[in-house]
Amino acid sequence: MQxxxxxxxxLASAGTNxxxxxxxxxxxxxxxxxLLVEQADIHSNDIVxxxxxxxxxxxxxxxxxxxxxxxxxxxxxLAKVATKQLAGFANVKMIVGDAxxxxxxxNRELVEAITQARQELNGRLLLVANLPYNAAASIMLNLIIGPVIADAMYVTVQKEVGHRMVAVPGSGDYGILGIFMSATGRAHAFRKLGPSVFWPRPGVDSAMVEFVYDPAKAGRISDMSLFREVxxxxxxxRRKMLKACVKFAQGHLEKIQNWEAIFAAAMIDGHLRPEQLEAEQYIAITNLVKEELTSL
Known part of the structure; x- marks a missing residue:
């Protein structure tokens, strides 16, 4: 640690800020x-x-x-700085680029590195990181959807992102990230962080959050890509009624003509707003849409 x-x-030695x-x-x-490392409970066969x-x-x-x-x-x-600092660890691979x-x-190189590591190690795939604020949500979402899926995440994120990870229906922070985490596992914020624990100090508070993927919960979703579309x-x-949202359907969803029947079969009132639906209700809609598309 430094x-x-x-x-x-x-940073000064590298001529950067x-x-x-x-x-x-x-x-x-x-x-x-x-604390973050201990929370992750990393084992010798895990991939981080x-x-x-x-x-x-x-x-x-x-x-x-x-x-x-x-x-x-x-x-x-920074990649050069870190590579030099980590030269004594043969188990570290550095990829220079955007995740x-x-x-x-x-990143395809990241996916390939994970795939290769999984052929050699039979432990968990863990995201353990102080995530860049501007990319945190997208990185975590992609590690839920695949092609590689993290078994758990132990991350430091901006407080707003942390709220989105654990948000419940009807709250202002409820969104796509929270729906996916609720549908596929469990998210829990375990530490609030003030600006003073970072350098330079950010203008907002942060949080440490864990997410544990649950294959049984995720297995209820018949098609993860379709779930993302739905x-x-x-x-x-989010603030329109469900029945009004369907006119914006594109791609696969544009083929669906009987949305009212799908809402009825899922026991969902079409007058509700998307921000009011629980993850389980989105799963129900997705699975019914999948059945409909398969029958076309």
Missing amino acids: TKAQVEEL PKKALGQNFLIDLNLIT IEVGPGTGSLTEETAKLAGRVICVELDKT LEKKSEL VGLFMSH
């Missing part, structure tokens, strides 16, 4: 780094993903425990 002074020295545009706020409270390792402070701790640590760092300068090739897709269709118009 103190604030050590992080500052590493924290980049606000990349959401670079380094976690400098060593007790909190320890870290997006935004920065100077490698957290990575140093996860690499002591995991079978493999796969880091993705967008900042080329998201597109908002809806994980949730996206309705939550894009």
Whole structure:
């Protein structure tokens, strides 16, 4: 682990400074780094993903425990710094680039590295990271949808993102991320963080949140890609009535003509608004839509 002074020295030696545009706020409270690692309960056969390792402070701790640590760092300068700091760990792989090739897709090199690691190790796939604020939600969502699925996530995120992860229907923070987490597992915020534990200090509070994937819950969804389409269709118009949202259907969903019958079969009132529906109700709609599409 690295103190604030050590992080500052590493950046100064590399001739760089924290980049606000990349959401670079380094976690400098060593007790909190320890807490995050302990919460993850990393074993020697586990694979850890870290997006935004920065100077490698957290990575140093996860690499002591995991079978493999796969880091993705967008900042080329920081990637060089971290690689040098982590030179003593043969189990660390550094990928230089964006963790998201597109908002809806994980970096192909990252997917390939995870796939290879899973052929060698039979433990869990864990996301353990102080996530960049501007990419946190998309990264976590993609690790729920696939093609590679994280067994659990232990992350530091902006407080707003943390609220979205654990939000309930009808709340202002309820959205696509919370629906997916509720539908496929359980999310729990276990620590609030003030700006002072980061350098430089962000303008908002943060939170440490865990998400544990539940294959049995996720298995209720007949088609995960279709589930994403259904949730996206309705939550894009979260304050309209369900029956009014369907006119915006595109792609596969455009083929559905009997939305009223689907709502009725799912025992959902078409006058409700998308922000009022629970994850289970979105699952019911998706599975009925899947049946309808299969019959066409």
